[in-house]
Amino acid sequence: GQQVMQIPQYQHVQEGEDFTTYCNSSTTLSNIQWYKQRPGGHPVFLIQLVKSGEVKKQKRLTFQFGEAKKNSSLHITATQTTDVGTYFCAGPNYKLSFGAGTTVTVRA
Amino acid sequence: EAGVTQFPSHSVIEKGQTVTLRCDPISGHDNLYWYRRVMGKEIKFLLHFVKESKQDESGMPNNRFLAERTGGTYSTLKVQPAELEDSGVYFCASRQTGASYNEQFFGPGTRLTVL
Numbered sequence: 001g002q003q004v005m006q007i008p009q010y011q012h013v014q015e016g017e018d019f020t021t022y023c024n025s026s027t028t029l030s031n032i033q034w035y036k037q038r039p040g041g042h043p044v045f046l047i048q049l050v051k052s053g054e055v056k057k058q059k060r061l062t063f064q065f066g067e068a069k070k071n072s073s074l075h076i077t078a079t080q081t082t083d084v085g086t087y088f089c090a091g092p093n094y095k096l097s098f099g100a101g102t103t104v105t106v107r108a
Numbered sequence: 109e110a111g112v113t114q115f116p117s118h119s120v121i122e123k124g125q126t127v128t129l130r131c132d133p134i135s136g137h138d139n140l141y142w143y144r145r146v147m148g149k150e151i152k153f154l155l156h157f158v159k160e161s162k163q164d165e166s167g168m169p170n171n172r173f174l175a176e177r178t179g180g181t182y183s184t185l186k187v188q189p190a191e192l193e194d195s196g197v198y199f200c201a202s203r204q205t206g207a208s209y210n211e212q213f214f215g216p217g218t219r220l221t222v223l
Binding site for chain 1 (some may be wrong): 153156
């Protein structure tokens with residue numbers, strides 16, 4: 001079955017620094033979604049990428065879908081304490097296969 | 109607009125007991141999903157309802173799990189009898205058919221602990 005892998009599993013970031021989390025699928029994805037789960041919370045939808053090579057930005061967050069539609073990345077610039085949480089990639093469509101997530105902690 | 113709600117928020121039971129989790133999706137969302145996250149691992153799909161019909165239950169671990177969605181509104185997930193490995197957080201999510209994004213709205217989850 002389809003597998004979605006995420007790296008790194010943990011990311012400890014100095015406030016103000018940038019970081020990137022990567023998502024790789026064993027199969028081509030028709031689309032990919034990103035979710036964020038705050039500590040003790042539930043996954044909240046961030047964005048969906050559909051097109052090959054697509055890049056979308058949300059303020060300090062930049063999402064990219066690979067040309068082969070088998071990988072994706074999330075890049076956060078100038079990390080803030082509000083960025084703490086676990087970021088999941090998932091896909092595709094209705095039956096979401098989640099990666100294990102990247103858990104981000106921030107040191108002030 | 110109310111979000112997805114789940115009840116209870118926490119449940120602690122002993123091995124062999126029965127537990128029933130409830131999910132109320134966002135009003136008007138035909139699609140309802142159950143997921144489970146075991147500690148430290150990925151969120152795993154359990155099943156998908158479209159209205160009252162089970163569209164896909166391929167993620168259900170075994171026949172100790174029974175999900176229902178009578179009337180196509182709220183859903184229940186019963187675990188009987190519960191085993192230690194059933195511990196985890198059970199999330200419910202709903203989605204509106206035909207939405208421009210395939211966004212799923214997650215509930216707060218039910219944390220199940222089996223002792």
